[in-house]
Amino acid sequence: MAEPTLQHLTVNGQASRSGEPRRLAYWDWPCAQNGSHHVVVCVHGLSRQGRDFDTLARALSERARVIAVDVAGRGHSDWLADPMGYQIPTYAADLAALLMQLRAQDPQAVIDWVGTSMGGLIGMVVAAQPPLAPRRLVLNDVGPSIQWEALQRIATYLGLDPSFDSEQAAMDYLAAISASFGPHTEAQWRALSLPLLRERDRRWHLHYDPAIAMPLKALTGMADQAQARQIASDGEASLWGMYDSITAPTLLLRGAQSDLLSEATASEMGARGPKARCVVFQGVGHAPTLVADDQLAAVRDFLWAD
Numbered sequence: 001m002a003e004p005t006l007q008h009l010t011v012n013g014q015a016s017r018s019g020e021p022r023r024l025a026y027w028d029w030p031c032a033q034n035g036s037h038h039v040v041v042c043v044h045g046l047s048r049q050g051r052d053f054d055t056l057a058r059a060l061s062e063r064a065r066v067i068a069v070d071v072a073g074r075g076h077s078d079w080l081a082d083p084m085g086y087q088i089p090t091y092a093a094d095l096a097a098l099l100m101q102l103r104a105q106d107p108q109a110v111i112d113w114v115g116t117s118m119g120g121l122i123g124m125v126v127a128a129q130p131p132l133a134p135r136r137l138v139l140n141d142v143g144p145s146i147q148w149e150a151l152q153r154i155a156t157y158l159g160l161d162p163s164f165d166s167e168q169a170a171m172d173y174l175a176a177i178s179a180s181f182g183p184h185t186e187a188q189w190r191a192l193s194l195p196l197l198r199e200r201d202r203r204w205h206l207h208y209d210p211a212i213a214m215p216l217k218a219l220t221g222m223a224d225q226a227q228a229r230q231i232a233s234d235g236e237a238s239l240w241g242m243y244d245s246i247t248a249p250t251l252l253l254r255g256a257q258s259d260l261l262s263e264a265t266a267s268e269m270g271a272r273g274p275k276a277r278c279v280v281f282q283g284v285g286h287a288p289t290l291v292a293d294d295q296l297a298a299v300r301d302f303l304w305a306d
Contacts, residue, residue, distance in 0.1 A: 004029045004057065004068070006076060009101055011094045014085040016078040017209075024094050025076035026050060029057040029066035037108040038064035040303060041134070043095065043119030045287060046216075047158055049075030049207055051195035056114070056290045059300055064112075067102065069095065071118070073209040075195070083211035084218075091118075092125040099132050112303050116140040117260065117287050121239065127250075128242035137250045138299055139276065141258050141287035143265045144239035148229060150260035150286065155220040159213025163203040170197050170204040180285030182255065188291050244273040251302040252276035253295070255284035277302075 004027040016022035027050045031038070040060050042053040050068035057066040070077040071091050080086060103109055113134040115123035120142035127133045157177050164170040171193040184192070198205045222228040250273075254266050269276045279298045281288050288295050 002030050002032070002061070004054075004066075008076075009098055011097050013093050014072070014090050015081040017081050018078070019081070020078075022072070022078045022080075024072065024078075024098060025070040026098065027053075027057075027068040027070075029061045029068070031065040032062050036063060036065065037106055037110055039102055039106070039109050039111045040064045040066045040114060041095070041099070041102075041111060042066060042068040042114045043071065043116070043122055044069070044074070045117035045119060046154065047074075047206075047208055047212070048116070049195060051075070052116070052192065053114070053290065054191065056296060056299060059296050060303065063304065067098070069098065069119075071122075073212045075207055079209040079211070083209075083214040086209075086212045087215050088118075088121055088125060091122045095122055095126055096129075096132055099126065110135050112136040112138070114138040114140065114290075114299060114303075115142070116290070117142045124239060124242050124246065127246045127248050133246070134248055136303055137246065137248045137274070138253065138302065139250060139269075140253045140290065141255055141261050143252070143261050143269050144243050145236050145262070145265040145268075146232070147260055147262055148232060151216065151232070152220050153259065155213070155216050158216060159210040161206070161210040163205050165203065167194075167197065167199075167204055170206075180255070180257070180259070181287070181289050182281070182284035182292075184289070184291065188289075192289060192291070243269065246274045248274060249302075250274040250276040251298070252278040253288055253298060254278055254280050255286055255288050256280050256282045257285040258287070260286040 007028045008023040008025050010021045011024045044052045050070045053068040060066050073079050111134050113123045120139040127137050174193045196207050219228050254261050266278050
C-alpha cells in the first residue's frame with residue numbers, strides 16, 4: 001500500500017519563529033481509485049500531529065485522497081514567533097488556506113473533515129463558513145462545551161518539554177499521559193508514539209513547540225478562577241453559535257469515559273444545529289484514536305454513505 005508524502009503550504013498571517021515565510025505541513029495519502037474526487041482532511045488534537053491518522057488513512061485511501069495536517073507548532077509545521085497565536089483563529093485561517101488550495105487543485109473535489117479534539121473545534125469554525133464547509137463532518141470527542149476539569153488536566157503536562165534518555169522511556173511517558181485513549185496493543189502504541197518523538201543531542205524530545213501551552217496556561221492559571229471560567233464560557237457561547245449554523249451531516253464520536261466531552265453536551269449536540277449522530281465507544285476516554293476496528297468502521301461508513 002502507498003505511503004504518504006510530506007507536503008508544505010506557505011501560509012500568511014502569524015509569522016514563523018525563524019522569520020521566514022511560515023509553512024504548514026501535511027501528509028498526503030493518494031487515493032487508490034483513479035478518478036476519485038473525494039478528499040478527507042484529518043486534523044489532530046492539541047499535542048498530537050498528522051501521523052495519528054495513519055491507520056484511518058489506510059482504510060479511507062481505498063476511495064479517497066487523505067490529507068493529514070500537522071497544525072502550526074506541531075510535527076513538521078513551523079513554530080510561531082508569537083506563542084499567543086497558538087489558538088483556534090490561527091489554525092482555522094491556516095486550514096482555510098489549505099482547503100482553498102485543495103479546491104484549486106481539483107474544482108470537483110468533494111471534501112470531508114475528520115477532527116479529533118482541537119481538530120474538531122477547528123472543523124466547527126470551518127464548517128460554519130459556507131464557502132469552506134465540508135460535505136460531511138466528523139467531530140471526535142469534542143463539542144462547543146468543554147469540561148473545565150479536562151482543560152486543567154491537560155494544562156498539567158502540556159508544554160513541560162520533557163526529554164528522555166531512550167526511545168522506550170519517551171514512549172512510556174506518552175503512554176502514561178495518554179491512558180485515557182483506551183487499550184491498545186504494543187504495536188499500536190508504538191505506531192502512535194514514534195512520530196511524536198525527535199532525537200536531539202542524544203536525548204529524545206517531543207515534536208511540538210512547548211509554547212503551544214501558553215494560551216491554555218494563561219487561562220487555567222489565572223488568579224481569578226471565576227473570571228477564567230467566564231472567559232471559557234464566552235468562548236463556548238461563540239462555538240455553540242457556529243455549531244448551530246453548520247448544515248453538513250455530522251457524526252459525533254465520544255469515549256464513554258471522556259472527561260472533555262460530557263454526555264449532556266453530546267446529547268445537546270444531537271438536538272440542535274446539524275443534529276449530530278453520536279457513536280459512543282466503551283472503555284475509552286478522551287479521545288478515541290481511530291485505530292480500533294469499530295472506530296474505523298464508524299468513520300468509514302459515515303463518510304462512504306450515499
